[in-house]
Every structure is written in C-alpha cells, then in structure tokens.
Amino acid sequence: MVKKILPAIAFIVLLSSCNTFKQLSFTNNRQATSQASVSHQAKFIDDISVTPQITVDKTAVKPEPTVKSGTTRGMSFTETPAEKQEENKISELLAARIAEVEMVTQVQLKYAALLNTQVESLPCKALLESVDEWYGVRYRKGGNTKTGIDCSGFTEAVYASAYGIMLPPVSREQYRISTKISTTDLQEGDLVFFNTTGGISHVGIYLGNNKFIHATVSRGVMVNGLFEPYYLKRYLGAGRIESKQTVSN
Numbered sequence: 732m733v734k735k736i737l738p739a740i741a742f743i744v745l746l747s748s749c750n751t752f753k754q755l756s757f758t759n760n761r762q763a764t765s766q767a768s769v770s771h772q773a774k775f776i777d778d779i780s781v782t783p784q785i786t787v788d789k790t791a792v793k794p795e796p797t798v799k800s801g802t803t804r805g806m807s808f809t810e811t812p813a814e815k816q817e818e819n820k821i822s823e824l825l826a827a828r829i830a831e832v833e834m835v836t837q838v839q840l841k842y843a844a845l846l847n848t849q850v851e852s853l854p855c856k857a858l859l860e861s862v863d864e865w866y867g868v869r870y871r872k873g874g875n876t877k878t879g880i881d882c883s884g885f886t887e888a889v890y891a892s893a894y895g896i897m898l899p900p901v902s903r904e905q906y907r908i909s910t911k912i913s914t915t916d917l918q919e920g921d922l923v924f925f926n927t928t929g930g931i932s933h934v935g936i937y938l939g940n941n942k943f944i945h946a947t948v949s950r951g952v953m954v955n956g957l958f959e960p961y962y963l964k965r966y967l968g969a970g971r972i973e974s975k976q977t978v979s980n
Contacts, residue, residue, distance in 0.1 A: 838863050845954045848940045854919035861893040862936065862944050862952075869951040875900075882934050885946040886922060889936060894920070894975040902934040909970025914957070917969055923957065925965040937969065 835850050838859050843850045853859065865888065871879025875888060883902040890896045898905050906924050917923075917937045925933040935945030941957045955962060 842938070842954075846938055846940045846942045852939060854938055858889075858893045858920055858936075858938075861889045862938070864892070865889070865946075865952045866944075867951055867953070868946070870946050870948050880946050880952070882946045885952060886934050886936055890972070890975065894972075896972060896975050898972070903931045905934055906931045906967075906970055908972070910973055912969050912971050914966075914969055918971070920972075920975060922970045922972070924967045924970065925962060926967050927965055931967060933965070 836856065839850050839853055839856070841863070842853055842859050846853070865877075865880065865885055868877055868885075869879050870881060872881050873884070874880045875884035880888070883898075883900055883905060886902075886905060887898045887900055890898045899908065902924065905922060909922055912921065919937060919939050921937045923935050923937050923943050924931050925935075927933040933945070935943040935955075937943045937957075938954070942954050943957060944952065944954050946952050947955075957963065957966065
C-alpha cells in the first residue's frame with residue numbers, strides 16, 4: 732500500500748515544481764522586456780538651458796538727432812557777455828569791410844589784379860587814375876599825346892597830373908634831378924631807370940609789389956615786374972623826386 736502511494740506523491744511534487752519554474756521564467760522575461768523598453772526611451776540631459784535669440788530690426792531704431800546749438804528738448808543756451816561782445820566786434824568788422832569794398836573803384840580793382848596785390852596796398856587813387864589815362868597807349872619816340880608817347884613823355888605827363896610837378900622831358904635829366912635811393916626803399920611814384928640802348932635810356936614809375944608802369948616800344952604803356960629777366964639785367968637804379976605831393980582832385 733505504501734509502495735503505491737509514494738510514486739503518486741513524487742508525481743505531484745514534480746508537477747508543482749514545473750509550474751513554479753514557468754512562473755519564474757515568465758517573471759524574469761517580463762522584467763527583461765520592461766528594462767529593454769525603458770532603455771529605448773528618450774534620455775534628457777540635466778542642467779542645460781536654452782536662451783531664445785531675439786532679432787532686432789535695425790531700421791526700426793532711429794538715432795536721436797544731434798543738436799549743435801540752439802534749443803534742445805526744453806534746454807536753451809544763453810550767450811555770455813564776452814561772446815556777445817565778440818559777435819558785435821565781428822559784425823562791425825564785416826560792416827566796415829563791406830563799406831570799403833563798396834567804395835573800391837574799377838581802376839583800383841584793375842591795378843590790384845595787375846600788381847597782384849590787395850586793394851589796401853595800392854597806391855593813392857590820384858596816381859592810379861593818372862597812369863590809367865595812358866594805359867595801353869602805343870609807343871612813339873618823342874611823343875607826348877594819346878596817339879603815341881615815349882617813356883620819358885609818359886613819366887612827365889603822369890607827374891604833372893598826379894603831383895603837379897614838371898619833369899624834364901628826357902630820362903637822363905629825370906635821373907639827374909632825382910635823389911638816388913636803394914631798391915629796397917622804393918615807394919609808389921618813385922622813378923626806376925634802365926639801360927636799354929646805352930646809359931640812362933629808359934624810365935618808368937614804381938607802383939608797388941615790385942611792379943612798375945612804363946611806355947614800352949613793343950606794347951605801349953603797360954605794367955611789368957622789376958625782377959623779370961629782361962628788366963633785371965638792364966636795371967640801373969631808382970630815384971625819388973623829393974618835392975612831389977599828390978595833387979588834390
């Protein structure tokens with residue numbers, strides 16, 4: 732009897748152990764599958780922040796206008812007494828300058844250009860007007876009229892008109908009666924002498940800025956420079972008529 736019961740008990744124990752093994756295997760498989768599915772999920776990195784970029788439309792930003800002077804946004808500038816005084820001085824100088832320009836004659840403008848100098852540096856009006864009466868008159872030896880004049884006839888006519896002085900009609904005699912001066916001491920109206928055909932043979936009138944006016948053989952009465960090569964080579968000296976005074980118009 733006992734022999735028959737023992738095999739039955741052994742068979743029951745075996746069945747129980749199989750069921751237990753299947754449950755353990757199923758549980759282990761489910762855990763593995765769960766872990767595998769978790770491993771495929773997205774991973775997140777900690778401590779990373781994203782700063783959004785902001786795009787600025789530069790054309791929409793308009794700079795404030797710069798104000799150099801005057802009133803700006805409720806702020807006003809007041810001139811100091813010193814600044815006002817300086818402004819008044821400038822205005823007075825400008826007004827005086829404009830008045831001077833308005834008084835300048837066409838003859839003065841002409842000779843300012845010919846002498847390459849400022850109007851303020853020009854000789855007196857009487858001398859300029861006297862020489863300008865003859866400007867451009869052609870040369871004629873021994874002449875003393877507007878149809879033709881020579882160098883000494885020209886200086887004689889100008890001195891009579893501007894200074895009321897009668898000079899000798901020959902350049903050698905004009906040189907003789909003049910007081911000899913250095914070229915560096917030349918003043919307007921002084922006589923300048925040259926050797927063109929032998930000895931004292933040519934004369935002109937100094938106007939300033941190293942320029943003189945004279946009657947030339949080729950071009951008549953005109954302005955030339957003392958330091959032009961032709962005249963510098965032939966220059967003999969300068970003379971002054973001490974008694975000359977400008978004749979009032």
